[in-house]
Amino acid sequence: xxxxxxxxxxxxxxxxxxxxxxxxxxxxxxxxxxxxxxxxxxxxxxxxxxxxxxxxxxxxxxxxxxxxxxxxxxxxxxxxxxxxxxxxxxxxxxxxxxxxxxxxxxxxxxxxxxxxxxxxxxxxxxxxxxxxxxxxxxxxxxxxxxxxxxxxxxxxxxxxxxxxxxxxxxxxxxxxxxxxxxxxxxxxxxxxxxxxxxxxxxxxxxxxxxxxxxxxxxxxxxxxxxxxxxxxxxxxxxxxxxxxxxxxxxxxxxxxxxxxxxxxxxxxxxxxxxxxxxxxxxxxxxxxxxxxxxxxxxxxxxxxxxxxxxxxxxxxxxxxxxxxx
DNA sequence: CATCAGGGCCCTG
DNA sequence: CAGGGCCCTGAT
Numbered sequence: 001x002x003x004x005x006x007x008x009x010x011x012x013x014x015x016x017x018x019x020x021x022x023x024x025x026x027x028x029x030x031x032x033x034x035x036x037x038x039x040x041x042x043x044x045x046x047x048x049x050x051x052x053x054x055x056x057x058x059x060x061x062x063x064x065x066x067x068x069x070x071x072x073x074x075x076x077x078x079x080x081x082x083x084x085x086x087x088x089x090x091x092x093x094x095x096x097x098x099x100x101x102x103x104x105x106x107x108x109x110x111x112x113x114x115x116x117x118x119x120x121x122x123x124x125x126x127x128x129x130x131x132x133x134x135x136x137x138x139x140x141x142x143x144x145x146x147x148x149x150x151x152x153x154x155x156x157x158x159x160x161x162x163x164x165x166x167x168x169x170x171x172x173x174x175x176x177x178x179x180x181x182x183x184x185x186x187x188x189x190x191x192x193x194x195x196x197x198x199x200x201x202x203x204x205x206x207x208x209x210x211x212x213x214x215x216x217x218x219x220x221x222x223x224x225x226x227x228x229x230x231x232x233x234x235x236x237x238x239x240x241x242x243x244x245x246x247x248x249x250x251x252x253x254x255x256x257x258x259x260x261x262x263x264x265x266x267x268x269x270x271x272x273x274x275x276x277x278x279x280x281x282x283x284x285x286x287x288x289x290x291x292x293x294x295x296x297x298x299x300x301x302x303x304x305x306x307x308x309x310x311x312x313x314x315x316x317x318x319x320x321x322x323x324x325x
Numbered sequence: 326c327a328t329c330a331g332g333g334c335c336c337t338g
Numbered sequence: 339c340a341g342g343g344c345c346c347t348g349a350t
Contacts, residue, residue: 142333143333145333146332146333147330147331148333148346149330149331149347149348150331150332151347152331152346153332156346193345196345196346196347197345197346198344198346199343200344200345201345203334203335237334237335239333239334240333240334241333242333242334246332262333263332264332265332
């Protein structure tokens with residue numbers, strides 16, 4: 001890395017007002033997700049690096065409100081002062097990434113009587129689907145998660161960030177920041193392979209190339225419907241059905257993007273929905289579609305994150321068993 | 326020591 | 339549309 005640590009000392013703040021109800025902690029922190037060194041979280045406080053419009057910015061969010069009267073203080077740290085338009089555009093970008101303007105009322109009304117979902121819905125009331133990454137960054141994460149263990153994924157991402165990313169120092173924290181796609185677009189596959197990311201080297205280079213060339217552009221994809229977005233994403237080399245549905249939900253907030261289920265998630269949903277182990281994926285998908293309809297992935301997200309939050313508070317034996325490995 | 330699976334995907338037949 | 343190969347690592 002990036003010998004040089006970026007000192008982001010200039011700070012500007014703003015107040016965000018998410019649409020109520022809003023659960024700060026469950027929105028900014030997803031205990032079931034793969035943690036990356038670009039993010040830090042403590043109850044009520046959250047930090048991340050952000051590459052935006054060619055510059056690196058340190059983001060801090062603080063919860064200064066309640067579920068009913070949400071207030072989130074946004075502090076932006078940068079090496080050079082941010083212009084007002086830059087600050088506004090980052091504010092809008094974060095509102096999108098954290099789904100702050102979402103109206104969850106119809107969802108809550110429709111599903112609060114559901115016997116399985118109801119309790120999770122009440123405990124996490126106001127939680128949003130959120131994603132701190134750009135589409136490109138998310139694809140990088142999805143790539144290192146493929147066909148390996150969490151431990152190795154962690155190593156691969158760390159090595160990539162050390163080699164091509166930056167370190168940022170702000171608000172007393174040091175976080176890594178992603179590289180811009182173009183710095184990998186021209187890198188040789190051989191050089192990437194030397195970092196022990198295996199066959200992913202080819203995909204990483206080609207995805208970086210595609211994004212740099214404008215073959216895939218995030219902003220316009222945000223308004224595409226689910227099928228169109230899926231088709232566009234599948235044109236990327238190394239991006240298949242499993243990665244795509246994660247992207248459709250996390251990055252593009254399609255609340256119904258629940259059409260694929262991976263083996264480890266299958267086992268967790270089997271427990272949560274049927275109270276037993278290894279229910280066939282097809283049955284799980286049919287059940288969530290029937291019960292939760294167009295909200296099925298958002299509902300599943302509530303259930304999933306809720307059990308992970310509770311597990312953290314008070315270990316859940318069967319979950320601990322499934323996660324061991 | 327050999328073998329295999331791990332939070333996929335591509336390519337071939 | 340099924341199945342082999344892919345990089346590497348740790349478990350057995």
